[in-house]
Amino acid sequence: MTIMGGEELVRIGRRRLIAAGATAVLVAGLVSGCRKAGGADGAPDISSSHFPGVSFRYVGDSPEDETINQILSIANSYRDPVVLRLSFSALDKNHHLLPKVKVSTVFGSDYGNLVAPHGYSYDILRFAGSGEHEVRDVHVTVHQVLPADSPPSGTEEVTTQALDGEGHDVSKFTRFSQVRLTNTNDMPAAVRVVYIVWDQPAHGDTQQAVEATPVGGLTIVPAQGTAIVKVTGAAAAVARSSGGPAVSVKAFQSQ
Template identity: 45%
Template sequence: MRMSWTVFAALLLLTSGCAGLDLQKPGEQASEDTDLAFDYVAVGGTGTIDQTLTITNSSDEAAVPTLSFVALDSSGRPLPRVEVSTVYGSDSGLVVAPADYEVFDILRFEGAGADRVEDVDVTVESVDSFPDAGTVYPTIDYLSSSGRSVPYPSQAATVRVKNPGAHDYAVRLVGIAWNRPAPGHSQQAQSVTPVGSLVKVPAGRSVDVPVPAHLRAGFDSLKCYISTN
């Protein structure tokens, strides 16, 4: 089952938390309401990630929401003993959704009934927003110790993060090890490991982020996303 709904909020703009982006002064009102929509997909198609929450920002300002979640069963009933957390940190205000852009986070479920989760209710606890035009999501390349491009994160000594857009921003990288679910069940992030810290990537430039040798073998995936302090 998919769930999608839209939240409109007149927001106060904050100066902290959005490295490399031009924020307005505290207390200034956004020029327009921020328009966010959410869509949860429990089981993706072949070659895609399960348990994803897509965050669509249809406004002309970037948004940094802090979200909370309630797990639901197949009938839409809450599962109160299931704890919902995120891989990227949208529940802690760490995911930036650029203006007129679609980003995603990955959800994790723990506790009694976690295997019965089919959907989620999403609550926007707060949102920061700031002017944004020309932001383009980063691309990444995995590089060996000799600087050669390699196909898998487990082979990468370095991750090259490129900002193809017109504005500086900051990114985080996380390495993910996935569980091995039974057929028909969604796959979940079994462990999530930060790779480095918050990294500023200037517009039109690339930054190389080293991957510690003792971590590489434990990653099935390595993901990069625009984030905040």
């Protein structure tokens, strides 16, 4: 089983990266509760006591070439898209807790910003604190799973293209003022866009996002169509990092 989408190439130093495929096998710790959703066509219900329809796997550095590091693979077997609220504990190579390492995310699965569609999706984890380079795995705790407000969307990732002020295609490694979103699915997609700056790690360390700046707000991309997002609040980040070797522009499902 692999993550859907993730075809955008992300140049990082001399490497080019894509979202890593991963088998979802880690069953999360389960707490809290919420109303039910799904339940039809053999899909499990969202239970008031546990959430059997979601599972996770952390991939620090995929053995495949050209892959993004520190990926959390999310498998959602519920019929409908769900909003997750997760928390994470960092673990070392012996699966011992690293209590001084804070774990956060790029897309927001830790505070209900990411919509996980039926099937496979992913988030990108960020580590900070003493021992951050010792992380080899994470423990995931599911605090809440809620039906998403947005309707089901397709399985293909909404792609991004940086544009200049006149709407011409430009490299994401230069200054740009707009982003064109393309949705190849047969249904609309509600997405947010983030501009990511990556670090240049020492040999043997995983590479992580050091900045994640929102570009615009929630955008509905029509089925088999495009939408334009203006670079406003993210302009300073784009100007500061333009010309660098380690940036990407990613769209993710949200509400």
